[in-house]
Amino acid sequence: xxxxxxxxxxxxxxxxxxxxxxxxxxxxxxxxxxxxxxxxxxxxxxxxxxxxxxxxxxxxxxxxxxxxxxxxxxxxxxxxxxxxxxxxxxxxxxxxxxxxxxxxxxxxxxxxxxxxxxxxxxxxxxxxxxxxxxxxxxxxxxx
Numbered sequence: 001x002x003x004x005x006x007x008x009x010x011x012x013x014x015x016x017x018x019x020x021x022x023x024x025x026x027x028x029x030x031x032x033x034x035x036x037x038x039x040x041x042x043x044x045x046x047x048x049x050x051x052x053x054x055x056x057x058x059x060x061x062x063x064x065x066x067x068x069x070x071x072x073x074x075x076x077x078x079x080x081x082x083x084x085x086x087x088x089x090x091x092x093x094x095x096x097x098x099x100x101x102x103x104x105x106x107x108x109x110x111x112x113x114x115x116x117x118x119x120x121x122x123x124x125x126x127x128x129x130x131x132x133x134x135x136x137x138x139x140x141x142x143x
Contacts, residue, residue: 017044017047017048018040018044020043020044020047021040021041021043021044021047022035022040024040024043024047025039025040025043028043050066051063054066
């Protein structure tokens with residue numbers, strides 16, 4: 001069982017490193033979908049060398065610090081993306097076509113309005129009790 005676990009973890013790290021090397025190769029090759037293998041190999045070896053040096057110098061704490069420092073500028077990008085998304089949603093044409101709520105056009109209901117802006121159950125029960133048996137709500141007889 002332990003051997004299988006180690007094998008699966010190794011496969012996970014190897015595929016992650018390979019994917020990272022290919023993406024870095026694509027970015028450094030001006031967006032070519034399939035960069036040359038030597039470019040990807042150089043990026044993979046460079047990434048591995050940085051990880052080995054950081055492990056040798058300071059252990060996992062050094063790697064964690066390096067990752068946090070390297071990812072910090074991306075926080076600004078994420079904040080700017082969030083603000084742009086909010087601004088875009090405020091200008092959405094579908095949002096401007098929505099009709100205003102019905103309660104803005106309805107007369108004041110006084111105490112019959114519940115906490116959520118709907119009629120309370122007591123008022124609907126009172127209306128239902130005034131309807132005579134055998135008569136529908138339109139006033140026509142059911143018989």
